Amino acid sequence: MFETAEYHFYGALSHAASCDSAFPEGQRHHLEALAEHHRQLEVWAENCPENFENRAALVGAEIARVQGRDLDAMRLYEQAIRSAHTNGFIHNEALANELAGRFYAARGFEKIAHAYLRDARYCYLHWGASGKVRQLDELYPHLREEEPAPAPTRTIAAPVEHLDLATVIKVSQAVSGEIVLEKLIDILMRTAIEHAGAERGVLILPRGIEQRIVAEATTSGDTIVVRLREALVAEVAVPESIVHYVVRTQESVILDDAAAQNPFSGDAYIRQHHARSILCLPLINQAKLIGLLYLENNLTPHVFTPTRIAVLKLLASQAAISLENTRLYRDLEEREAKIRRLVDANIMGIFIWNFEGEIVEANEAFLHMVEYRREDLVSGRVGWTDLTPAEWRDRDERALAEVKATGTVQPYEKEYVRKDGSRVPVLVGAAVFEGSGDEGVAFVLDLSEQKRAEKVLHQKEVSLREAQTELAHVSRVTTMGELAASIAHEVNQPLVGVVTNASASLRYLGWDSPNLVEAREAIRAIIRDGNRAADVVSRMRALFKKARPTREPLNINEAVEEVVLLTQGEARRNKVTLQVELAANLPSVLADRVQIQQVVMNLILNGIQAMNAVDDRERLLVARTQRGEGDQVRVTVQDCGVGIDPGDIERVFDAFHTTKPSGMGMGLSISRSIVESHGGLLWATPNEGPGVTLHFTL
Amino acid sequence: MSAESPLPKSKAIVFVVDDDLSVREGLERLLHAAGWEVETFPSAQEFLAHRKEDIPSCLVLDVGLPGLSGLDLQKRILEANREIPIVFITGHKDVPTSVRAMKAGAVEFLVKPFSEDDLLDAIRQAIKRDQSARYQNAQMQDLWRRYESLTPREREVMQRVVSGLLNKQVAAELGTSEITIKVHRGQVMQKMQADSLVDLVRMYDKLRAWSARKR
Numbered sequence: 001m002f003e004t005a006e007y008h009f010y011g012a013l014s015h016a017a018s019c020d021s022a023f024p025e026g027q028r029h030h031l032e033a034l035a036e037h038h039r040q041l042e043v044w045a046e047n048c049p050e051n052f053e054n055r056a057a058l059v060g061a062e063i064a065r066v067q068g069r070d071l072d073a074m075r076l077y078e079q080a081i082r083s084a085h086t087n088g089f090i091h092n093e094a095l096a097n098e099l100a101g102r103f104y105a106a107r108g109f110e111k112i113a114h115a116y117l118r119d120a121r122y123c124y125l126h127w128g129a130s131g132k133v134r135q136l137d138e139l140y141p142h143l144r145e146e147e148p149a150p151a152p153t154r155t156i157a158a159p160v161e162h163l164d165l166a167t168v169i170k171v172s173q174a175v176s177g178e179i180v181l182e183k184l185i186d187i188l189m190r191t192a193i194e195h196a197g198a199e200r201g202v203l204i205l206p207r208g209i210e211q212r213i214v215a216e217a218t219t220s221g222d223t224i225v226v227r228l229r230e231a232l233v234a235e236v237a238v239p240e241s242i243v244h245y246v247v248r249t250q251e252s253v254i255l256d257d258a259a260a261q262n263p264f265s266g267d268a269y270i271r272q273h274h275a276r277s278i279l280c281l282p283l284i285n286q287a288k289l290i291g292l293l294y295l296e297n298n299l300t301p302h303v304f305t306p307t308r309i310a311v312l313k314l315l316a317s318q319a320a321i322s323l324e325n326t327r328l329y330r331d332l333e334e335r336e337a338k339i340r341r342l343v344d345a346n347i348m349g350i351f352i353w354n355f356e357g358e359i360v361e362a363n364e365a366f367l368h369m370v371e372y373r374r375e376d377l378v379s380g381r382v383g384w385t386d387l388t389p390a391e392w393r394d395r396d397e398r399a400l401a402e403v404k405a406t407g408t409v410q411p412y413e414k415e416y417v418r419k420d421g422s423r424v425p426v427l428v429g430a431a432v433f434e435g436s437g438d439e440g441v442a443f444v445l446d447l448s449e450q451k452r453a454e455k456v457l458h459q460k461e462v463s464l465r466e467a468q469t470e471l472a473h474v475s476r477v478t479t480m481g482e483l484a485a486s487i488a489h490e491v492n493q494p495l496v497g498v499v500t501n502a503s504a505s506l507r508y509l510g511w512d513s514p515n516l517v518e519a520r521e522a523i524r525a526i527i528r529d530g531n532r533a534a535d536v537v538s539r540m541r542a543l544f545k546k547a548r549p550t551r552e553p554l555n556i557n558e559a560v561e562e563v564v565l566l567t568q569g570e571a572r573r574n575k576v577t578l579q580v581e582l583a584a585n586l587p588s589v590l591a592d593r594v595q596i597q598q599v600v601m602n603l604i605l606n607g608i609q610a611m612n613a614v615d616d617r618e619r620l621l622v623a624r625t626q627r628g629e630g631d632q633v634r635v636t637v638q639d640c641g642v643g644i645d646p647g648d649i650e651r652v653f654d655a656f657h658t659t660k661p662s663g664m665g666m667g668l669s670i671s672r673s674i675v676e677s678h679g680g681l682l683w684a685t686p687n688e689g690p691g692v693t694l695h696f697t698l
Numbered sequence: 699m700s701a702e703s704p705l706p707k708s709k710a711i712v713f714v715v716d717d718d719l720s721v722r723e724g725l726e727r728l729l730h731a732a733g734w735e736v737e738t739f740p741s742a743q744e745f746l747a748h749r750k751e752d753i754p755s756c757l758v759l760d761v762g763l764p765g766l767s768g769l770d771l772q773k774r775i776l777e778a779n780r781e782i783p784i785v786f787i788t789g790h791k792d793v794p795t796s797v798r799a800m801k802a803g804a805v806e807f808l809v810k811p812f813s814e815d816d817l818l819d820a821i822r823q824a825i826k827r828d829q830s831a832r833y834q835n836a837q838m839q840d841l842w843r844r845y846e847s848l849t850p851r852e853r854e855v856m857q858r859v860v861s862g863l864l865n866k867q868v869a870a871e872l873g874t875s876e877i878t879i880k881v882h883r884g885q886v887m888q889k890m891q892a893d894s895l896v897d898l899v900r901m902y903d904k905l906r907a908w909s910a911r912k913r
Contacts (some may be wrong), residue, residue, distance in 0.1 A: 492789045492810045497720025500728040503814040507731030515731075522727050529720045 005044065009055045012037035013095075016062035027066075034063050054083035058096050065103055073103060081119075094123030094132070118143050137306075175318045181326040182228060188293075188319045189217035189226045195311045196279060197303045198295035202238050205291040205323070211247060213238070238294050239269040239278070246280045246292055253280045254309065257301035277303035281312060283320035290320040349444030353430070355400075357383035360439060369426065369446050371418045384442070387416045389423065399430065403440065407432050413447065425451045490536045497529030551678075553588040554596065556625050556633045556698065563600040564623060567608070574608050576619040583624070587631045589698040591678050596698070599671045599682070603637040603694050606668070610641030610691065617690070628697045632680075635698075640691035649684050649692075671696075709753050710825045714738040715745045715771070716760040716787070721810070725758060725817075732818055742766035746774065754832055756805070756824030758817075761788040761795060769795065772802050781831055783824035787812065838908050845905055847889050855882040859895070860902040 015030040015037070038059045045052035061076030077100040084093035101116030117136065121143050124132040136143055175188055185203055193201050203215040211233045217226045233243055241264050242253050255262055255278040258270045269275070277297040283290040293316055297303040304312075343350050349366030351359050359377040367374055376382050388396050392414045399409045411429035418424055425447040432440035505522035508515040564580050571578040604623060611619040621639050628634040644652060653672045668682075675682040675696045682696040712734045716722045722738045729736045739745040742763055757775075761768040772784055786799050786807045796807040805827065806820035848856065851872075858868045865883065869876040892898035 493718040494720050496718075496787075496810045496812075497724040499811050500721070500724030500814070504724070504727035504731040507728070511731075518727065518731065522731075525720070525723055525727065529724070532720060 005041075005052070005055075008037040008040050009059065012041070012059040013062060013099075016059070016066055019066045031063070031066065034059065034066070038063060049083070050087045054080045054087065054089055054092050054096065057083060058092065058099065061096075061103075062099065070107070077103065090123050090127045091129070094120050094127060094129070097123060098136075114140075114143070172314070172318050175315060175322050179322075179326055179329055181323075181330065184319075184322050184326055185215045185228060186226045188315070188322075189215055190224050191315055192293055192295060192312060193217050193219060193224050195315065196295050196308050197297065198277075198279070199297040199299060200295070202294040203291060204233060204238070204243060204294060206247075206289065211243060211292070237269060237273065239264060239267040239275070241267045242278065242280050243292060243294065246282050247289065250282045250284060250289055252282065252309075252313070254278070254304055256304070259301070273298055276301045279304045279309065279312070281316045283316045283323060285317070285320040285324045288324075290323045293319070349426075349446070350441060351377075351384070351444070352439060352441050353384050354439045357385040359384050366444055369424055369444060370416050371420065376419070389415055389417050399428075403430055403432055407434075411443075411445075416444075424448060491533055494529040494533040494536070498526050498533070501525040501529065550592050551590040552593065554591045554593050554698075555588050556586055556596075556635065557582045559593055559597050560600055560623055560625055560635060563597050563604060567601060567604045570605065571608055571621065574612065574619065576608050576611055576621050578604070579620060579622045581622060581624045583626050586625060586627060586633050589631075589633055591698055595674045596678070599674050599696065600635060600637070602668070602671045603635075603696075606694075607637050607639035607641065610639045610643075613642055614640065614690075632697045634695060636693050636695045638687065638691065638693040640687070640689060643686060643690055644684065644692050646686060649686065652684060653682070668694075709735075710829070711735045711737060711751065711753055711755045712758060712821055712825070713745060713750075713755060713782075714758045715740075715742060715763065715768070716758075717741060717763055718760070721760070721787075728814065728817075729758075729821070734821065742768070742771040742774075745771070754825055754829040756783045756785060756821055756828055758785045758787060758821065761786055761792075761799070762790070769799060769802075772799065772804065776802065781828075783827045785817070785820040785824055787817075838904065841890075841901055841905060842908070844890050845901075848886060852882050852886050852889070855879060856886045856890075856898070856902065859883060859886070860899045 012034050015034045019027050019030045019034075038056065041052055041056040041059055045056040057076045058080035061073045061080055064070070064072035064076055077096060080096040081093055081100065084090070084096055097116045097120035101113045101120055103113075104110075104116060105113035117140055121133055121136045121140075124130075124136065175184065175191065189201050189203060192198065199219055201217040202213055204211050205214050206212070213229060213231045213233060215226060215228050217224055219225075233240060242255075245264075246253055253264075255264065255270075255275070258264070258275040258278050264270060270278070275296050275298050277300060279295045281293045281295075283293060293312070295304070295312070343363045346363055346365035346368075349363065349369050351362035351366050353359055358380050359382070362374065362377050367377070370387055372382060385393075385396070395412065395414055399412060403409045408431040409429055411427050413425065413427055415423045415425050427445040427447055428442060430440050430442040432438075501522040505519040505526070508519035508522065560582065561580065564578060568578060600623070604621065607621045608619075611621070617640060619640070621637065624636045624638070626634045626636070653668050672682040675698070678698055680696055680698045682694070684692050684694050687693055712729050714722060714725045714729070714736060716725070716738070717740055719740075722740065726736045726738050737748070739748065743766055745757075759768045759771060763771070766774075768786060768788075775782055775784075783805045784799075784803070785805050786796070787810055788795070788807070789810050791809045799807055805824040806816075808816055808820065845853075854872060855868060858871060863871070865879045866876045869879045872879070886892075887898065890898060890901055892901060
């Protein structure tokens with residue numbers, strides 16, 4: 001139905017149009033066909049004037065035109081336009097206006113024709129029939145100029161309709177192919193001047209908050225000269241007010257004739273240079289102002305036609321992208337240069353590696369650290385895995401797992417093997433390159449100096465500790481000396497009494513008449529003083545024994561573990577491995593915790609000292625708890641030290657017996673008396689291998 | 699030693715100062731058995747407070763006395779010019795202390811337990827030293843008494859005679875006659891009980907040295 005309706009309408013119009021150029025014979029044929037279509041449209045118009053009145057009227061007008069009924073034609077054209085307009089048939093309205101315009105034009109009514117044609121163009125434009133607009137513009141150039149726009153300034157309303165595909169492609173290719181900024185600018189300026197028909201062009205790029213002119217192109221005859229320059233906008237001949245307007249609004253400014261009154265008439269440049277055609281385009285990429293292209297032609301007004309402007313606009317956006325690209329490219333180069341600087345500064349070792357174990361690149365600092373030549377590493381003959389000593393491979397594996405999981409490795413210490421086989425201690429951190437997934441960069445810091453310093457410090461600490469131990473020993477010996485002196489004094493006094501009385505009694509007895517009374521007195525004194533000496537000795541023993549130990553249920557495993565904790569440091573210092581084997585489910589024993597721990601500590605310290613001279617085997621000390629007979633527990637401490645001569649094995653428990661050059665020989669004697677006071681036994685057995693095992697039961 | 703001689707050859711006394719009863723009693727008994735008269739004191743203060751007979755004596759002194767120590771007592775005795783020889787006994791072998799004691803005039807420094815012989819030898823030596831000191835002291839006092847019996851004029855004459863002046867030279871210096879000097883000289887020789895001029899000169903030197911020491 002719809003197609004039928006359109007068929008009648010456009011069929012009629014075609015016939016009407018054909019009438020003008022046809023011979024009389026053909027004209028009649030056309031008229032008959034016209035009448036036929038018209039009749040049908042009339043019928044429909046009767047039923048549905050909204051849809052068909054405009055069509056019927058227009059076809060009627062055409063018939064009237066062909067038949068020379070000018071008044072009817074005028075009336076019907078008007079009716080068609082009005083109806084189409086009222087009912088929203090903008091294309092029909094355009095068509096009616098165009099036909100009316102031609103009708104009047106053919107009859108010499110220029111002004112009326114112009115009015116109709118202008119409306120026709122307007123309607124076509126609104127409808128979106130840009131081809132028709134272009135056609136009208138070409139047929140009636142003056143139509144556009146009088147477009148009801150906010151002249152003399154205006155924005156380019158994207159008249160893609162004017163684009164010439166070949167030009168567009170050429171411009172695009174020319175501009176987008178360039179990545180070097182200078183060349184890009186040259187091409188941009190030439191193309192712009194060429195296509196816009198400009199006499200002079202200026203490219204303005206923002207530099208920070210300022211706008212700077214970076215290039216100026218001028219025409220001289222047929223040649224275009226592009227000069228790259230750097231100047232502030234104010235310093236060079238451009239209308240500043242226009243530039244600022246475009247920067248602010250990011251919209252183009254076109255002055256068809258700057259000499260005419262316009263918002264920028266006040267600009268000094270425009271007045272001085274008698275500028276005529278001016279075009280200032282913003283170069284915008286992704287809503288960001290990349291730059292400005294300023295073009296002028298001071299010879300002719302109306303140079304920058306829609307077609308040219310459309311091309312220029314495309315050029316501008318293409319140029320914006322390219323300019324942005326070159327800027328990014330330049331940034332990249334600068335960043336690359338900075339990274340280069342970091343790498344080549346050789347403050348730390350840097351190398352680029354891949355997961356295959358190769359070193360892709362390395363800086364001098366790294367090469368210096370490992371003392372390899374660049375060719376050795378980069379050729380792939382020596383990979384980073386080869387630089388790592390065997391005992392550090394595990395750590396490297398962990399680092400590799402870390403870098404695979406997180407992309408980076410926190411710095412860790414390790415060693416590299418130099419070309420000559422020596423080691424260099426380093427701190428290494430690494431990261432994979434984003435995106436590549438296979439390559440990464442590693443940062444290496446030489447720790448040789450630190451290690452040396454640490455070693456010196458460590459040695460100082462060791463000697464300090466030795467000095468402390470020595471001091472402790474000296475003070476202990478001093479204490480012992482003082483103790484001995486006081487004991488000597490305590491015992492000496494009665495001894496002096498004993499000796500002098502004995503001498504006296506001998507003398508009394510030796511007298512010519514022996515003085516028995518005095519001698520007897522002297523001997524009594526001897527007995528008294530002897531007893532006194534004995535008292536001193538037993539008092540001393542009591543002092544050593546102290547009070548009767550307290551007896552409480554004791555978890556022997558806990559007690560041993562505590563002592564092991566206390567002696568761990570001493571064991572470490574003596575490079576002794578302290579191994580503990582504790583039996584489960586041991587009964588608790590009634591014992592004085594502190595005393596028993598003193599015994600265990602004594603045995604452990606003795607064991608550690610016994611292994612001081614051992615260098616050919618691991619210094620292993622094993623402390624065990626076991627179940628003994630009945631409800632007893634047994635603790636053993638086994639060393640692998642110098643051992644004891646089997647004949648001497650009981651003598652070690654004698655007071656003052658010592659095998660150690662600095663020992664006092666009290667330890668095992670006291671330990672035994674403590675164990676025995678608990679009703680237990682302490683004894684020693686030689687091991688199958690080297691060393692001795694000490695046992696005690698509770 | 700002379701174990702068979704129960705009583706001392708001459709009257710002498712040994713003082714013992716020690717805070718320890720066993721030592722004090724043992725020493726007392728031993729020294730008594732060896733024939734010495736003994737007096738014991740448990741502290742230095744008690745020893746100082748005791749009024750002592752003026753007979754040859756010595757002091758057996760413990761170094762480590764509580765309160766006033768043995769060395770303190772030695773110092774006090776020296777200051778009081780009592781001149782009693784000291785035998786130190788000590789429980790500690792302490793070299794600096796022994797050196798100090800010996801420098802201050804101790805006879806011996808014995809470490810307990812000491813041998814009987816060492817102690818008795820030291821005591822004998824100490825008593826002997828005191829006896830001879832007492833003898834010399836008595837002689838000097840006798841000489842001094844003789845000197846003090848001289849008139850001032852006789853002392854002036856004696857002074858010049860012992861310096862080697864002739865009678866007439868002395869007479870000239872003192873503004874008198876040679877004959878008067880001769881008389882004075884005779885008095886001096888008599889009062890001083892000098893056998894010869896040489897004897898007188900020796901006496902004069904002794905007096906001078908003694909007075910210098912006393913001063």
